[in-house]
Amino acid sequence: MPLVKQGRITTDLFVHVADGAELPGDGAVLVTAERFLADPEALLRRTGKVGVIWPNNRSLDELVPHLDRLASVALVFPTFRDGRAYSQARLLRERHGYDGELRATGQILRDQFVFMARAGFDAFEVKKDADADAFAATMKRYSVFYQPTGDGRVTALNRRMQLRHSESAGQ
């Protein structure tokens, strides 16, 4: 499963460690929320970055106190029709100021890339190679956006008002 990060297919430095499996001595790991919450300090003390896979039906309240020490948060799309993680992503980015890697994992197709990027995701575990290859092109598919999100893209309404302002200023 290719990982797309910063717009390119890259090697995944994080190792998914299953519950109960032994942690590698060093290197970056992604662990489940249960494993992380059982003993966050022990995990954060080891050398190597730590990321947490956060389920889409779990409140973010337990995660928020640890955000500044996490290298990655992976939010889950069990199927691509389940959109709960979009709300979690926006809350992490826009309300809790999380600025580390925000990873989308699960059933990820190219058809979600723009929505995900707008919600704050910057890393994507893409299901199909062809979709990962199409990432850059897909991200250019839309140039007009109706809603403001934390991604800073200017909305259609604001563009219109800017245009109107510059027109009236030029008269």
Place this chain on the structure above:
Amino acid sequence: MYAYDELDRTLINERVSEFRDQVKRRLSGELTEDEFKILRLQNGVYLQLHAYMFRVAIPYGTLSSKQLRRLAHVARRYDRGYGHFTTRQNIQFNWIKLAELPDALADLAEVGIHAMQTSGNNMRNVTSDQWAGVAPGEIEDPRIWSELIRQHTTLHPEFSFLPRKFKIAITAAEHDRAAIKIHDIGLRLHKNADGETGFEVLVGGGLGRTPFIAKTIKPFVPGRDILSYIEAILRVYNQYGRRDNIYKARIKILVHELGIEKFAKEVEEEWKAMGDVGLTLDHAAIEEVRSRFSYPAYEKLPHMPDELKQAAHDKLFERWRKNSVSPHKVQGYSIVTLSLKPVGGPPGDATAEQMDAVADLADKYSFGEIRVGHEQNLALPHVAKRDLPALFKALDRLGLATPNVNLVTDIIACPGLDYCSLANARSIPIAQELTRRFANHDTADLIGRLHINISGCINACGHHHVGHIGILGVEKNGEEFYQITIGGRADENAQLGTLIGPAVPYAEVADVIEDIVEAYLALRDRPEELFVDTVKRLGVEPIRERVYATR
């Protein structure tokens, strides 16, 4: 009319190109049918019994003549020469070929029409009063707000994969023609004590197998805050709405399970926590959208022109005028409803020829504008009264002057088992039979306002729960049976109907309806007492007794 600018046009063209890619990937096998299903639904494409069905958005039911002609073109070129107007002011085509869909969408995009979010678990077409902007006594034109909400909810990055579909309706008139109380969010535009414009926000209405009338969650949300408030509702729903059972996934179930107070509290907390996220609509933003709506340059016309006086002796004209012509806010003008419910016809269908002809009539008599109402009729919203006689003649020739608006034969019906793979029973033939039974206009006039709504299954696309008489098709041992309710209504006094008795087989439905109507005529207080008011006054029992006494 709202005029698209370059940005709106660009967006829908970008959506067409994305959909073209999705269809290509499906046809090449790159996408599985399961994956493609979700993607096609997001663009209005269903797989029905015989073919793909394609639903096209008509935001808040407003069309230009140019757009209507293009819909006629799609009907002719890609379908079988007709289209079906729906209870959410959209139009659907029943015989579309998948490979041709992207071209049909591209043709529509040229005139600013799209099919985004006309199905799927996302925010559907925002609907409104079909008389918006022309109804006397309106607070203000609700389409300004409809358009703001349409834009905000189109391709929303957070809310495109909700637990279930989500429908918003807006009214700004005293009489609710938009059925806001049976929507996921209903918005009633009004002014508070300080004269400020805002919304009463209702939430959790909906029909289907567990019908609910929407409840007020907040009596007044200022207009400038409406987008952030809607966003807060959606965020609560997106996170907590049920996803384990498709029949319990609508927001009405969440509201019901939490209770309206608890749900309101969750929304309020989320709304407060949001802070300023760029969603506040200042005066300039509202005016920006308002400025993109154009209004006709009405003439100063007499209240009673000579043409109307002269036509008054024509009985057919007078009957049509009294039934289908409504007061306009501007003196000398009228709103004309075009019945798509001819005797023996399927409710809501229009042929390509009719659409083209209506577009021409709109150009000639209605400043090029057409409306679609949730009752599945069309309207010409700005007709000068002096033109009414000429318009009547033209509509009559087209079969669009049936004087049955709001009468017993103005039936709302879903496509039913003739088209739909979900249906248990046929709807259209029941409607057709009823229009024949009540074909005599004098009888229909005598009966007065009476809404019959028919659904072919529990999903309630024909709004049977809120019909004055509701007919629901069910399946019993492989046979089509129909449950009949009375006393429902979808307006400001919205209420669910009550079952009148045991389900009846297909062949007996029209007889039972006739008996119900006869019982009403015998029981009503006076001719002005409407069917639904008689049921309210007496309850179901006296009518049940009369109808089922001999059964």
